[in-house]
Amino acid sequence: MANAEELKRAAAEAALDFVEDKMALGIGTGTTAEAFVRALAQRVRGGLKVTGVATSERTERLCQELSIPMATLETLPRLDLTVDGADEIDPGLRLLKGGGGALLREKIVAKASKRMIVVADAAKLVDELGAFPLPIEINGFGMVATYLAIQEATEALGLSGDLTLRRRGEEPFITDSGHLILDADFGRIPDPQALSRALHEVPGVVEHGLFLGLASDALVASSDGVRHLTV
Known part of the structure; x- marks a missing residue:
């Protein structure tokens, strides 16, 4: 093996x-x-x-x-x-x-x-995406407002789970483009297209990990x- x-x-x-x-x-x-x-x-x-x-x-x-x-x-x-x-x-x-x-x-x-x-x-x-946490890259400005907007948008799609700010040690993880990442632990994502659209409608979301x-x-x-x- x-x-x-x-x-x-x-x-x-x-x-x-x-x-x-x-x-x-x-x-x-x-x-x-x-x-x-x-x-x-x-x-x-x-x-x-x-x-x-x-x-x-x-x-x-x-x-x-x-x-x-x-x-x-x-x-x-x-x-x-x-x-x-x-x-x-x-x-x-x-x-x-x-x-x-x-x-x-x-x-x-x-x-x-x-x-x-x-x-x-x-x-x-x-068989279905979502067991691995979905990374959501966000702007640092208005982080809490963006967090709440993501939570509201995903709950409207019937998705629930923890949104966790990614860290490197004690400090927030910063992407090569200077942004933060929220890891969304949804468990399963039955409609990735709908989730993609909903996340892109949140102004503080830069991009997400659904390809x-x-x-x-x-x-x-x-x-x-x-x-x-x-x-």
């Missing part, structure tokens, strides 16, 4: 089959995305020519350490492919992401891409091998 790290590596390496020479490539954040970065770096050393756009400062640093050519969305605003991980994947390839706190940049990069491939181990497959209609493919590794799922 392969362990979790081996499965992540297998899914990440399978994504290299979709990377072509001279691609503009969105590069995700998280442990599976990091496995992809390391595998990609080997191909780059072997002569593959790509230019990457990172979804986080952490990914940017790793790519630079491994000598993967990098750019920004300002200089490369249209991407051929993004490869990223996910915290949950449902049968329609709707995703719950943002456990690492990079959801805003991840979503911007994914939307700028012609294609998004998700790499994950089979434990990330779920709907963005992923076209998922490469999911288990002890039986890597499955390619599409919508």
